[in-house]
Amino acid sequence: MDRRSIIKQAGIAGVLGAGIAPAVHAQATVRWRLASSFPKSLDTIFGSAEMFAKTVRALSGGKFEVSVHAAGELMPAFGVVDALQSSTIEMAQTAPYYYTGKNSIFAFGCAVPFGLTARQMDAWMDHGNGRKLMDAFYANYNIKSRSAGNTGTQMGGWYRKEIKTVADLKGLKFRMGGGLFGEAMQKLGVVPQNMPAGDVYQALEKGTLDATEFVGPYDDEKLGFNKVAPFYYYPGWWEGGAELEFFINAKAYAALPAEFQAIVDAATTVAARDMTAKYDAFNPIALKRLVAAKTQLKAFPKEIMDAGYKASMEVFAEHEAKSPEFKTIHQDMRAFQRDQLLWARYSELRFDNYMTGVKL
Numbered sequence: 001m002d003r004r005s006i007i008k009q010a011g012i013a014g015v016l017g018a019g020i021a022p023a024v025h026a027q028a029t030v031r032w033r034l035a036s037s038f039p040k041s042l043d044t045i046f047g048s049a050e051m052f053a054k055t056v057r058a059l060s061g062g063k064f065e066v067s068v069h070a071a072g073e074l075m076p077a078f079g080v081v082d083a084l085q086s087s088t089i090e091m092a093q094t095a096p097y098y099y100t101g102k103n104s105i106f107a108f109g110c111a112v113p114f115g116l117t118a119r120q121m122d123a124w125m126d127h128g129n130g131r132k133l134m135d136a137f138y139a140n141y142n143i144k145s146r147s148a149g150n151t152g153t154q155m156g157g158w159y160r161k162e163i164k165t166v167a168d169l170k171g172l173k174f175r176m177g178g179g180l181f182g183e184a185m186q187k188l189g190v191v192p193q194n195m196p197a198g199d200v201y202q203a204l205e206k207g208t209l210d211a212t213e214f215v216g217p218y219d220d221e222k223l224g225f226n227k228v229a230p231f232y233y234y235p236g237w238w239e240g241g242a243e244l245e246f247f248i249n250a251k252a253y254a255a256l257p258a259e260f261q262a263i264v265d266a267a268t269t270v271a272a273r274d275m276t277a278k279y280d281a282f283n284p285i286a287l288k289r290l291v292a293a294k295t296q297l298k299a300f301p302k303e304i305m306d307a308g309y310k311a312s313m314e315v316f317a318e319h320e321a322k323s324p325e326f327k328t329i330h331q332d333m334r335a336f337q338r339d340q341l342l343w344a345r346y347s348e349l350r351f352d353n354y355m356t357g358v359k360l
Contacts, residue, residue: 028063029062029063029064029065030060030063030064030065030256030260031065031066031067032064032065032066032067032089032090032091032252033066033067033069033074033089033090033091034049034052034053034066034067034068034069034089034090034091034092034093034246035069035071035073035074035075035079035080035083035089035091035092035093036049036068036069036070036071036080036092036093036094037071037077037078037080037092037093037094037095037098038070038071038077038093038094039070039071039072040070041222042219044149044151044218044219044275044278044279044282045093045148045149045151045219045244045275046068046070046093047274047275047278048093048148048149048244048271048272048274048275049068049093049148049246049271050068051270051271051274051275052066052068052093052148052246052267052268052270052271053065053066053067053068053267055266055267055270055271056263056264056267059263059266059267060260060263064260064263066091074089075088075089077098078094078098078099080092080094080247081094081099081102081141081143081247084141084142084143084247084248084249085141085142085143087142087249087251087252089249090248090249090252091246091247091248091249091252092246092247093148093244093245093246093247094244094245094247095110095177095178095242095243095244095245096108096109096110096145096243096245096247097109097110097111097112097177097178097179097180098110098177098178099178100178100179100180101178103137104180104319104323104326105137105323105325105326105329107178107179107180108130108133108134108329108330108333109134109138109145109243109245110179110242110243110244110245111179111238111239111240111241111242111243112179112180112181112238112312112316112330112333113180113181113184113237113238113308113309113312113315114237114238114240114308114309114312115239115240115241115333115337116240116241116333116336116337116340117152117153117240117241117340118150118151118152118153118241118243118276119241120240120241120336120337120340121147121150121241121243122147122150123336123340124333124336124337125147125243128332128336129332129336130332130333130336131145133328133329133332134329137325137329138247139250142249142250142251143247143248143249143250144247144248144249144250144253145245145246145247145248146245146246146248146264146265146268146269146272147243147244147245147246147268147269147272148243148244148245148246148268148271148272148275149243149244149271149272149273149274149275149276149279150241150242150243150244150272150275150276150279151215151216151239151241151242151244151276151279152216152241152242152276152279152280152283153235153236153239153240153241154213154215154216154235154236154239154242155213155215155216155217155220155232155233155234155235155236156213156232156233156234156235156236156237156300157174157176157211157212157213157214157232157233157236158204158211158212158213158214158220158225158226158229158230158231158232158233159210159211159229159231159232159233160204160207160210160211160228160229160230160231161210161231162231162298163231163233163298163300163301163304164301165301165303165304166188166189166303166304166307169185169188169189169190169304170188170189170190171189171191172189172190172191172210172211173191173193173208173209173210173211174190174191174192174193174209174210174211174212174213175192175193175194175195175200175203175209175211175212175213176192176193176194176212176213176238177213177214177239179238180238180312180315180316180319181238181239183315184238184308184311184312184314184315185308185311187311187314187315188307188308188311193209195209197214197223200212200214200223200225201223201224201225201227201228204225204228204229205228211229212225212229213236213238215242216279216283216286217282217283217284217286217287217289217290218279218282218283218285218286220232220286220290221286221289221290226290226293226294226295230294230295230296231296231298232290232295232296232297232298233298233299233300234297234298234299234300235299235300237300237305237308237309238308238312244275246268246271248264316330
């Protein structure tokens with residue numbers, strides 16, 4: 001695809017009209033390093049970083065090069081925020097909720113229990129107060145943010161046994177991602193476990209782990225969890241739409257000429273859209289393969305959903321009591337969500353419910 005075509009698809013044809021293409025060629029070559037928190041094997045997520053770099057190069061006519069590095073190549077997977085803060089790298093691709101150990105507010109940049117869906121997240125970030133509020137917080141870490149794509153609503157994980165009641169969760173050794181989810185699950189008696197995804201299969205097989213959640217069918221299938229934990233639950237109420245983010249070193253971004261800043265902004269949009277579309281395209285196909293391989297799909301009982309909601313609201317209240325900034329961001333997100341749910345009731349929700357019941 002040529003540079004003019006990509007610019008058109010990125011929605012910045014007006015940039016060409018402003019004379020940016022000739023100005024780009026007059027610039028000295030800029031080289032950035034982007035560190036991802038993900039391995040290359042996650043071609044959907046890691047592929048977003050690769051798409052960003054490819055688009056930047058094409059839009060700049062090769063005058064702006066971004067080298068992309070998988071987790072562990074430049075630094076540990078969760079070391080990217082420290083590296084950005086110290087200006088060791090110019091950019092990172094990560095899941096903000098990995099850093100709730102630094103501050104629980106990071107979770108709002110990715111996913112919180114019973115939070116926003118992918119489209120709602122885009123709307124809050126781009127046309128609500130989300131990006132403004134989060135970037136004001138990220139400024140403490142020398143970071144500007146842009147979407148790297150969204151997984152959509154995730155699955156509720158793989159279990160060695162059926163989960164019929166809240167009592168079945170007590171003592172459950174559950175490998176889970178970061179964020180506020182772990183705090184809510186602890187209130188339900190779950191014992192959160194933190195381990196690399198590559199170690200989970202063996203732990204489930206040996207019984208030292210009872211359950212794990214990861215992303216969804218396309219990514220989960222690659223890890224083979226269905227062979228050692230046959231019960232696949234839905235929905236992942238803790239990740240209604242998990243947002244991956246490009247974290248940009250604020251000083252490095254400010255030092256770019258305006259032309260290159262526009263290219264960074266456009267290229268992140270291209271990469272984010274591509275990642276979300278891949279998940280929507282690939283997940284149903286992978287799910288059919290998993291079901292054919294005897295995976296047992298189970299919906300979480302309403303009792304568990306209700307208990308999870310109650311526990312999550314308690315966690316939010318506890319954090320609001322400790323942090324006025326947390327409260328401001330959380331309340332803004334919930335106000336936005338209420339309007340989104342109102343609209344969904346009359347639009348997509350009603351339409352989708354009908355379409356799932358008819359024969360195509």
